[in-house]
Amino acid sequence: MQKASSIELEFSRKYNRAHAQQYLHKHSESLARRLSHWRDEQIARESLKLAGEPKVVLDLPCGAGRFWSLLAEQQDRVILAADNSADMLNVAKAAQPQELVSRITTFQTSAFDIDLEDNSVDSIFCMRLLHHIKDTEHRLALLREFHRVSRDTLIVSLWIDGNFKAWRRKKLEARREARGHTGQNKNRFVVNRSDLEREFEKSGWKVVEYRDFIPGYAMWRTYTLRKEH
Numbered sequence: 001m002q003k004a005s006s007i008e009l010e011f012s013r014k015y016n017r018a019h020a021q022q023y024l025h026k027h028s029e030s031l032a033r034r035l036s037h038w039r040d041e042q043i044a045r046e047s048l049k050l051a052g053e054p055k056v057v058l059d060l061p062c063g064a065g066r067f068w069s070l071l072a073e074q075q076d077r078v079i080l081a082a083d084n085s086a087d088m089l090n091v092a093k094a095a096q097p098q099e100l101v102s103r104i105t106t107f108q109t110s111a112f113d114i115d116l117e118d119n120s121v122d123s124i125f126c127m128r129l130l131h132h133i134k135d136t137e138h139r140l141a142l143l144r145e146f147h148r149v150s151r152d153t154l155i156v157s158l159w160i161d162g163n164f165k166a167w168r169r170k171k172l173e174a175r176r177e178a179r180g181h182t183g184q185n186k187n188r189f190v191v192n193r194s195d196l197e198r199e200f201e202k203s204g205w206k207v208v209e210y211r212d213f214i215p216g217y218a219m220w221r222t223y224t225l226r227k228e229h
């Protein structure tokens, strides 16, 4: 098995300064995107509640700090925020209100090799990273690293099958393949639900509950998981 600290995925390299700026504006650029962000926040709030309102939370990857104000709604919450991309962290710190930024400890790290001691946070809040991971082996490495660093829960969002959008995506991909496109540049992936839940179990996580973005239609699902000792 590949050593987790040596895992570096192709998609991670795209978050340079220009892309980070673009990502900052992405979730507010249209009504549809603003609605989608509103739903993401609603699900995140519910998931944090399911996790028991954790006191010490690691937002990883934090991207442009899209969830910082939500995480800070709990007055006494300690918030750590990390990302692989220094550009992303700089954009987040410049874009978010300074009062909020001063409450958050930020650092650059890979999610495969988190620069924290074992059991150092109550929860890891991991939005929109796992759908970039194609291989089971890499997902397991991530989940095991999260298991090392969190002492209690993990909140994780990704794309799953068993809904209309995943069915349509599969059909479109089959059509593209038939036309000779290899799909080599793909950097977002749909995971089979049963495979995923087996991976959770294998890496020491038990499903508390999940929330779907739009049940039966959308691919986004957010799981709240509890660590098994």
Ligand SMILES: C[S@@+](CC[C@H](N)C(=O)[O-])C[C@H]1O[C@@H](n2cnc3c(N)ncnc32)[C@H](O)[C@@H]1O
Binding pocket: 009, 011, 012, 015, 060, 061, 062, 063, 064, 065, 066, 067, 082, 083, 084, 085, 088, 109, 110, 111, 112, 126, 127, 128, 129
């Ligand atoms: C789609 S963005 C999601 C950001 C944020 N969670 C959100 O929902 O707005 C993906 C983020 O993952 C970061 N990233 C990519 N590879 C990573 C890795 N190996 N470890 C930590 N962060 C990574 C990127 O720099 C980027 O900020």
